[in-house]
Amino acid sequence: MQERPHSKKIAIVGMGNVGAAFAYALMLRRLATDIVLIDLDRKRAEGEALDLRHGLPLVGPMNVFAGDYADCADAAMVVITAGANQKPGQTRLELLKQNAGITADIVRRVLEQGGKPILLMTTNPVDVLTRAALDVAGSMGLPPGRVFGSGTVLDSSRLRHLLAEAAGVDPRGVHAAVLGEHGDSEVCVWSRANVSGIPLAEALALRGVVLDNGFRERAATDVRRAAYEIINRKGYTNTAIGVALCRIVEAVLGDQKSVLTVSTDAEGRYGLPRVCMSLPCVVGAGGVEKVIDAPLAPEEEAALRASGEVLFASCRSLL
Ligand code: 6V0
Numbered sequence: 001m002q003e004r005p006h007s008k009k010i011a012i013v014g015m016g017n018v019g020a021a022f023a024y025a026l027m028l029r030r031l032a033t034d035i036v037l038i039d040l041d042r043k044r045a046e047g048e049a050l051d052l053r054h055g056l057p058l059v060g061p062m063n064v065f066a067g068d069y070a071d072c073a074d075a076a077m078v079v080i081t082a083g084a085n086q087k088p089g090q091t092r093l094e095l096l097k098q099n100a101g102i103t104a105d106i107v108r109r110v111l112e113q114g115g116k117p118i119l120l121m122t123t124n125p126v127d128v129l130t131r132a133a134l135d136v137a138g139s140m141g142l143p144p145g146r147v148f149g150s151g152t153v154l155d156s157s158r159l160r161h162l163l164a165e166a167a168g169v170d171p172r173g174v175h176a177a178v179l180g181e182h183g184d185s186e187v188c189v190w191s192r193a194n195v196s197g198i199p200l201a202e203a204l205a206l207r208g209v210v211l212d213n214g215f216r217e218r219a220a221t222d223v224r225r226a227a228y229e230i231i232n233r234k235g236y237t238n239t240a241i242g243v244a245l246c247r248i249v250e251a252v253l254g255d256q257k258s259v260l261t262v263s264t265d266a267e268g269r270y271g272l273p274r275v276c277m278s279l280p281c282v283v284g285a286g287g288v289e290k291v292i293d294a295p296l297a298p299e300e301e302a303a304l305r306a307s308g309e310v311l312f313a314s315c316r317s318l319l
Helices: 017-029 042-053 092-111 126-139 153-167 200-205 213-234 239-253 298-317
Strands: 009-013 034-038 063-066 077-080 118-121 147-149 174-179 187-195 258-260 263-265 276-278 281-284 287-291
Touching: 009 017, 009 092, 017 034, 017 042, 017 239, 034 042, 042 063, 077 092, 077 239, 092 118, 092 126, 092 298, 118 126, 118 239, 126 147, 126 263, 126 276, 126 298, 147 276, 147 287, 153 174, 153 187, 153 200, 153 213, 153 239, 174 276, 174 298, 187 200, 187 213, 187 298, 239 258, 239 281, 276 298
Parallel strands: 009 034, 009 077, 034 063, 077 118, 118 147
Antiparallel strands: 147 263, 174 187, 258 281, 263 276, 281 287
């Protein structure tokens, strides 16, 4: 067994919608002893810290404060949710380049403090930026397993929620994964989906639902479009990603060896090029401790490789 991290300090870089929702969930879950909030907009971080602190008498003792990069020296994890928003007239590629620059700068500044925290990327496009973060962190001596992205942990949760509703069961018993890109080319792994060991088709049949191609396509589209549906209504997504980030933090701080679909270096697996994407990973105190090369159906493997090509093209556009 690997040693558990002694520090339970979590630093969050980027105190926008996602950072704030994550900090709130983290506080309520009482997973951390210290929560440091860092943002370019220092006042915003201070405001969030004050607001959160006023809830501490009702939650329990912990240190919640606005800080800076020096506070990352002894952090167990640094969660990066910072990014620029698309400006009028700015292309997606320009935004990508800007956010890759922001990511590289943040990773450098965190690691210059001398610690070896686990870096968890959230900023989109999360797989491309995880690759960028890995490159910088690797050049500064951080082992590769200590840098990964939230990837499709949220998408897998969305799929599980949808299947649980269809089967009429507790979503925690639904085991289903979305792999590949956190985005349009993501892949729902139907060949392995089950409800507490009962094949998905049988579990759905108990409710008269047929797991046919039509069902699969509708479900995959709903999962893929979920973020757009939420953004069309409230302008951004933040609460479920906040909970997903907490789940990842829980796995690391508790050395839980949880199998989560985080975004990791996928090069060479399933014939994939040099990209980061979500695969089933064992997540514990060391970060991504193992990638599970589970056999997939041939069409799922092909879809995963197609997703790899999409991501590879994005990574190359940064060069
Ligand atoms: P937001 O509300 O605009 O917040 C971004 C924050 O980053 C702002 O407070 C900025 O001041 C701050 N910031 C910008 N540059 C820097 C910097 N160099 N250093 C420190 N802080 C900086 O965005 P929101 O919180 O809504 O989203 C953040 C990112 O998360 C975006 O890229 C989203 O696309 C992404 N999401 C990723 C998800 C996932 O599943 N991976 C899910 C939802 C959103």
